Amino acid sequence: MSNANTNANANAPTPASSGRVAENRIIKAVANFLEWYGVPRLIITCFLLALLILAVIYRMDLGSLLGDSLKRVGMNGLLVLAMVPTITCGAGLNFGLPVGIICGLVGGVFSMSMNLTGFTGFFVAILLALPLSVIAGWLYAKLLEKVAGQEMMVGTYVGFSVVAGMAIFWLTAPIKNPSMIFAIGGQGLRYTLTLYDYYAGVLNNFLAFNIVIGNFAMTIPTGLLLFFGFFCVLMYLFFRSRTGLAMLAVGSNPEYAASSGINIRKMRYTGVIMSTVLGAIGIIVYAQSYGFLQLYNAPLYMAFPAIAAILIGGATLRKATISQVIIGSILFFTLLTTALPVVQTVLDGSEVGGGISEIARMIIQNGAILYALTRVGRR
Amino acid sequence: MPGTLFYNLHIRIRLVLRGEKAMSDSFVLELKGITKAYFGTTVLKDVNLSVRPGEIHALVGENGAGKSTLMNILFGMPVIHETGGFDGEVMLDGESVRIESPRRAMELGIGMVHQEFMLLPGFTITENIKLNREITRKNVVSRVLGAKMETLNVPAMRKDARAALEKLSLSVDEWAPVAGLPVGYKQFVEIAREIDKKNIKLLVFDEPTAVLTESEAEYLLDAMRRLAAEGIAILFITHRLDEVMSISHNITILRDGEIVAQMPKDEAKIERIAELMVGRKIERAKLPPRGFEPSDSEIALSISDLRVEMPGERVKGLNLRVRKGEILGIGGLAGHGKVGIANGVMGMYPAMGEVVKGGMDVPLNDSKAALQAQMAFVSEDRRGVGLLLDESIEMNIVLTSMQAQNKFLYKGPLNSLRLQNGKRIRSHALKMIKDLDIRCTGPMQLVRRLSGGNQQKVCIARAFTLEPEVLWVSEPTRGIDVGAKQLVLDLLVEFNRTHGMTVVMTSSELAELRKICDRIAIVYEGKVVGILPPDASDVEYGLMMAGKAGNVKEVG
Numbered sequence: 001m002s003n004a005n006t007n008a009n010a011n012a013p014t015p016a017s018s019g020r021v022a023e024n025r026i027i028k029a030v031a032n033f034l035e036w037y038g039v040p041r042l043i044i045t046c047f048l049l050a051l052l053i054l055a056v057i058y059r060m061d062l063g064s065l066l067g068d069s070l071k072r073v074g075m076n077g078l079l080v081l082a083m084v085p086t087i088t089c090g091a092g093l094n095f096g097l098p099v100g101i102i103c104g105l106v107g108g109v110f111s112m113s114m115n116l117t118g119f120t121g122f123f124v125a126i127l128l129a130l131p132l133s134v135i136a137g138w139l140y141a142k143l144l145e146k147v148a149g150q151e152m153m154v155g156t157y158v159g160f161s162v163v164a165g166m167a168i169f170w171l172t173a174p175i176k177n178p179s180m181i182f183a184i185g186g187q188g189l190r191y192t193l194t195l196y197d198y199y200a201g202v203l204n205n206f207l208a209f210n211i212v213i214g215n216f217a218m219t220i221p222t223g224l225l226l227f228f229g230f231f232c233v234l235m236y237l238f239f240r241s242r243t244g245l246a247m248l249a250v251g252s253n254p255e256y257a258a259s260s261g262i263n264i265r266k267m268r269y270t271g272v273i274m275s276t277v278l279g280a281i282g283i284i285v286y287a288q289s290y291g292f293l294q295l296y297n298a299p300l301y302m303a304f305p306a307i308a309a310i311l312i313g314g315a316t317l318r319k320a321t322i323s324q325v326i327i328g329s330i331l332f333f334t335l336l337t338t339a340l341p342v343v344q345t346v347l348d349g350s351e352v353g354g355g356i357s358e359i360a361r362m363i364i365q366n367g368a369i370l371y372a373l374t375r376v377g378r379r
Numbered sequence: 380m381p382g383t384l385f386y387n388l389h390i391r392i393r394l395v396l397r398g399e400k401a402m403s404d405s406f407v408l409e410l411k412g413i414t415k416a417y418f419g420t421t422v423l424k425d426v427n428l429s430v431r432p433g434e435i436h437a438l439v440g441e442n443g444a445g446k447s448t449l450m451n452i453l454f455g456m457p458v459i460h461e462t463g464g465f466d467g468e469v470m471l472d473g474e475s476v477r478i479e480s481p482r483r484a485m486e487l488g489i490g491m492v493h494q495e496f497m498l499l500p501g502f503t504i505t506e507n508i509k510l511n512r513e514i515t516r517k518n519v520v521s522r523v524l525g526a527k528m529e530t531l532n533v534p535a536m537r538k539d540a541r542a543a544l545e546k547l548s549l550s551v552d553e554w555a556p557v558a559g560l561p562v563g564y565k566q567f568v569e570i571a572r573e574i575d576k577k578n579i580k581l582l583v584f585d586e587p588t589a590v591l592t593e594s595e596a597e598y599l600l601d602a603m604r605r606l607a608a609e610g611i612a613i614l615f616i617t618h619r620l621d622e623v624m625s626i627s628h629n630i631t632i633l634r635d636g637e638i639v640a641q642m643p644k645d646e647a648k649i650e651r652i653a654e655l656m657v658g659r660k661i662e663r664a665k666l667p668p669r670g671f672e673p674s675d676s677e678i679a680l681s682i683s684d685l686r687v688e689m690p691g692e693r694v695k696g697l698n699l700r701v702r703k704g705e706i707l708g709i710g711g712l713a714g715h716g717k718v719g720i721a722n723g724v725m726g727m728y729p730a731m732g733e734v735v736k737g738g739m740d741v742p743l744n745d746s747k748a749a750l751q752a753q754m755a756f757v758s759e760d761r762r763g764v765g766l767l768l769d770e771s772i773e774m775n776i777v778l779t780s781m782q783a784q785n786k787f788l789y790k791g792p793l794n795s796l797r798l799q800n801g802k803r804i805r806s807h808a809l810k811m812i813k814d815l816d817i818r819c820t821g822p823m824q825l826v827r828r829l830s831g832g833n834q835q836k837v838c839i840a841r842a843f844t845l846e847p848e849v850l851w852v853s854e855p856t857r858g859i860d861v862g863a864k865q866l867v868l869d870l871l872v873e874f875n876r877t878h879g880m881t882v883v884m885t886s887s888e889l890a891e892l893r894k895i896c897d898r899i900a901i902v903y904e905g906k907v908v909g910i911l912p913p914d915a916s917d918v919e920y921g922l923m924m925a926g927k928a929g930n931v932k933e934v935g
Contacts, residue, residue: 243795246782248770255764259727259756260779261747319769 038314040371044331051338058345065341067218069334071204074224075289078231078282079306080329082275087320089271090251091144096155097303099140100279102166103133108284108293112198113175121199122288129280137276141269163300170295193293200291203227224289236322247271251318308332308365311372336361405473407432407580407612413467415448422448423636430612435603437615437623440633441656446616450583454484454491488580490573492587498565500558505540507557508572543571547602563595574606583614588622600626618712620649620925632656653921657889666895667876673705673897679881680849685732687723694719695905701883706875708896709885712924716905717885718759721851725749725756750783755842759853765838766826773808773822775837780844811840815870832863839870850874853885868895889920
């Protein structure tokens with residue numbers, strides 16, 4: 001990019017011919033575009049396009065691929081959105097997202113144990129999770145305040161410890177519903193709880209419809225996308241409110257914030273609590289779409305795809321916008337959903353295919369995180 | 380070991396040679412025609428300076444006169460080489476030398492006593508003195524693995540340390556850790572470390588008394604005299620003119636990178652030095668008239684016994700009364716607390732004392748309260764405090780006002796959730812850009828992309844948006860180019876004249892204070908020593924800045 005810039009600058013003062021001028025203009029436009037879109041985003045987009053073209057060449061079911069991708073975007077969207085408040089308030093990426101996820105799971109489990117189904121079950125799960133996640137978020141914020149400057153590393157380990165600690169809770173939870181506890185022993189929640197008789201797919205199926213053109217058919221999970229969209233709009237508005245802008249100032253330059261009479265501590269707490277709450281709601285949305293509540297070690301690595309997605313969307317450790325959340329979710333999760341089947345088809349269903357796409361996922365996900373972390377402090 | 384013997388012999392020979400040279404009255408250090416420019420700005424111009432063995436040579440000058448650059452050259456600091464080196468010649472003992480690193484300077488026998496202590500607090504005095512020059516003994520391991528593994532010869536090291544401390548007649552145990560020592564003692568440990576180096580020829584003291592109490596300073600000066608008597612040449616950098624008069628043999632005065640005078644002490648007078656230090660012609664353009672003249676009958680702000688804990692700029696019990704509608708300047712040398720005043724009043728650093736504005740107490744340590752008391756602050760730390768570098772110009776301008784005064788928001792039941800009024804923000808930003816002539820591509824441009832002068836204008840726009848009655852401005856022209864400087868100053872005058880804003884401006888550049896202020900308060904050691912009219916003589920300013928004013932003056 002800088003290369004392109006210098007080219008443009010070096011050529012600018014000597015317009016030898018009109019051809020050169022036009023060339024310069026193009027170079028400049030390309031440079032501007034690259035700067036705006038960002039090289040990492042561009043690479044991922046090209047990779048994704050290549051996969052989709054391959055899918056077309058190999059006559060795969062493009063409709064179901066895209067439909068699945070859309071579903072993935074919707075179910076993970078809130079978890080990605082949960083990164084925005086912590087980044088904005090200056091606590092960096094929320095590696096401690098499992099704190100919120102656990103709260104959501106507790107809500108989901110208790111709603112299930114009350115035998116609630118459909119939207120009732122779904123919303124009761126959220127209602128139960130809300131107070132829990134506010135309290136957990138407050139405690140987590142208190143901890144982060146003590147380790148200011150190292151939020152991300154400490155957050156990672158908080159996430160790990162909370163997940164491990166909650167394993168004890170899952171084992172001893174006072175739940176009697178036989179479909180939820182281990183068949184033998186009469187106590188302890190199962191590893192995976194099936195939501196099919198409860199509230200699986202309530203959002204996905206809400207107002208869902210199919211688009212059929214010839215042999216192209218895809219399902220639009222309207223409710224899921226609406227729910228994600230609703231929260232995006234809420235967050236967008238929040239960051240245009242007085243408090244949202246105060247938070248932005250705290251993350252962008254604490255000294256400026258202090259000199260503007262903003263209570264930095266309060267803003268940090270608000271940001272972390274918001275992120276935790278979004279994490280809790282996010283996992284319930286995820287679970288209803290997936291059809292299962294995954295307990296025990298499952299939440300351990302849940303933060304990483306969300307982090308990778310927002311970074312691919314173009315967010316930095318200091319700044320994230322809602323559009324970056326949406327673009328990042330679409331790019332990253334579409335990539336995840338299409339890579340596996342496409343690679344498998346291309347390699348003719350061999351065993352290697354699954355392995356390769358999994359490797360590609362790991363490289364992209366962790367590569368994005370690594371890339372972002374190496375850019376810390378470059379102002 | 381033959382090596383050690385050889386080394387000792389070598390030193391003896393040198394000592395003998397040095398003795399001869401001292402008698403022959405030659406120079407230890409000669410700087411010839413030193414010229415240095417940073418990015419096209421000349422900071423040192425044809426500086427010549429020579430010091431004899433046993434001479435205490437004082438180097439005085441205002442902040443920015445070029446003293447530290449000169450010392451950086453003498454010590455071969457990397458900053459000099461990275462910015463293209465310098466012209467001129469450095470001669471030690473009559474030989475031209477190239478000092479390309481601080482290490483080389485040390486080898487050549489140049490020592491430095493720093494303003495901030497460079498000591499390891501957890502180590503003992505001996506360890507600090509002998510660091511990296513330890514005396515060692517061979518042992519079994521070192522015979523196999525080499526000299527790095529030799530055992531420390533602690534008794535010998537202590538003996539050396541003791542000797543160095545005794546030279547300074549300092550009665551402190553050489554095995555005590557540095558951490559708990561009083562400030563004055565640390566300074567002496569630092570000196571002891573330098574004189575323990577056997578080949579030391581020239582010692583540079585960079586404002587050594589700045590952090591000391593009066594009695595400690597007196598003691599230090601005594602030690603310096605003794606060191607000089609032993610034949611060590613001393614370069615003494617200071618602001619305190621009475622110290623200069625009391626111990627130096629020769630005096631060099633630097634101003635704006637040039638030597639304006641060199642004289643033996645006997646021919647010098649404090650007043651003369653002060654005048655030379657400050658002296659430059661001030662053209663005070665005629666300022667626009669105002670409806671009423673500010674006077675003591677209407678006080679905008681009264682500060683009593685203000686103490687501010689701002690590192691490096693402590694305010695120690697300051698009293699100041701700001702008249703309504705005036706432009707009050709606050710001047711003084713760096714480190715004396717002038718910058719701390721605004722920062723303390725505006726709640727940026729812990730402060731104690733009493734600030735009364737319009738009959739109401741303004742709570743300290745509370746930025747919000749200060750803002751709500753109709754005061755605004757343009758910080759000296761533009762990029763650190765003044766701006767959100769990665770946000771737009773318009774956001775930078777309105778955010779403080781939005782947070783502190785709920786302006787630029789749509790109506791709503793909850794103040795904290797009221798949404799920004801984009802239209803109002805845009806129109807205000809456009810007006811500010813026009814009024815302040817901020818050169819930019821538009822109100823959405825990121826502030827990071829602006830030049831220093833335009834960034835400063837954004838800071839001023841931010842403060843102005845608060846519509847303050849009292850505007851605090853710190854170092855408004857630091858780091859911006861000459862044209863922009865004048866614009867910023869004109870802007871402040873305009874605010875003052877057309878909006879009746881009371882302006883308190885802190886600046887290291889006396890010239891610009893004298894250009895636009897009605898009165899100038901000079902701060903020395905955290906207190907106001909006097910208030911001068913802008914047309915007071917250079918002598919008065921120079922003396923006051925050096926803390927030599929007899930009584931606190933007031934001007935009408």
